[in-house]
Amino acid sequence: MLAKDGPLKQMFKGTLEQLxxxxxxxxSSAFCRREQSWQQSEREKSQNP
Structure with missing residues (x-):
């Protein structure tokens, strides 16, 4: 392994982690929104049988 590819690898790893x-x-935010809308529709169903 070359010593000079250290910082570049670090940068690449950091970018990957951010992605x-x-x-x-x-x-997770999309999942939360779906959960909320599902709960809302369930509630509406139970209110209007």
């Missing part, structure tokens, strides 16, 4: 964090955040 992963952003993706998981988007996924």
């Amino acid at each position: 992963l964090k952003a993706e998981s955040f988007k996924l």
